[in-house]
Amino acid sequence: MVRSCIxxxxxxxxxxxxxRIVKQPLSDIDAQSITRELEGKAASIKLRDQARSTDGTDxxxxxxxxxxxxxxxxxxxxxxxxxxxxxxxxxxxxxxxxLDGMLLGLGIGVGVAMVNGxxxxxxxxxxxxxxxxxVGLASALVLAFIGGAIGHPYSIELAPSPPR
Numbered sequence: 193m194v195r196s197c198i199x200x201x202x203x204x205x206x207x208x209x210x211x212r213i214v215k216q217p218l219s220d221i222d223a224q225s226i227t228r229e230l231e232g233k234a235a236s237i238k239l240r241d242q243a244r245s246t247d248g249t250d251x252x253x254x255x256x257x258x259x260x261x262x263x264x265x266x267x268x269x270x271x272x273x274x275x276x277x278x279x280x281x282x283x284x285x286x287x288x289x290x291l292d293g294m295l296l297g298l299g300i301g302v303g304v305a306m307v308n309g310x311x312x313x314x315x316x317x318x319x320x321x322x323x324x325x326x327v328g329l330a331s332a333l334v335l336a337f338i339g340g341a342i343g344h345p346y347s348i349e350l351a352p353s354p355p356r
Contacts, residue, residue, distance in 0.1 A: 208292065209345035216353045218255045218275050226253040226281070226348055235260065235283040239273065240352075246271070251281065278350045284343025293339025294332045301328010 214222050230251040237260060238245040248260030248271065258281075259272045304324040 209347065210288075211347045211349060213349045213351050215351045216275055218253070218350070220255060223253045223255050223275075227251070229346075229348070230281065230283060233283045235281050237278065238280040238282070239277050240279045241277070245280075245282070275350055276352065280347050280349045282345065282347040285346050286340050286343045288344035288346070289342050290336045290340030292344055293335035293337070296339070297330075297332030297335040298328050300331045300335075301325055304328065 214226065218226075230253070233251075234247065234249050235251050236245040237248050237251070237258075246262060248262055251258070251260040253275070256274070257272050258275055258278050259270060261269060262271055301324055304327055307324075
């Protein structure tokens with residue numbers, strides 16, 4: 193029962209992501225906000241005219257350009273394109289992933305406690321609930337660690353400017 197709850201929780205967590213849509217043309221405030229969010233993070237940058245994303249670090253966004261460092265193996269260490277050329281910038285938030293995992297683990301514990309308490313009832317039910325709470329706390333710690341390692345998927349979509 194507990195193993196199936198943990199497996200289900202892992203699948204649910206894997207499917208969660210956040211998308212922030214930013215309209216163009218970019219304002220100074222939006223550009224600064226995006227740059228702050230990406231600071232120190234590896235990102236995947238999807239250009240509108242390309243099927244595949246490119247990996248980058250040290251992403252800097254201004255209203256006039258988006259710049260990032262590529263791996264040295266690509267031969268182009270620094271890329272620069274206008275914001276209109278960017279479809280999406282994706283990265284992972286480690287702290288949010290840890291929080292998601294912790295809450296998921298606590299949820300598993302509450303679920304197991306409820307099922308065990310109802311099934312057993314009385315004094316044995318109370319002991320089952322205490323045991324399930326311990327499972328929940330252990331699950332919270334384990335899933336917080338896993339969630340922090342994986343990170344919460346986060347994307348910033350740059351919506352094209354409306355036609356004039």
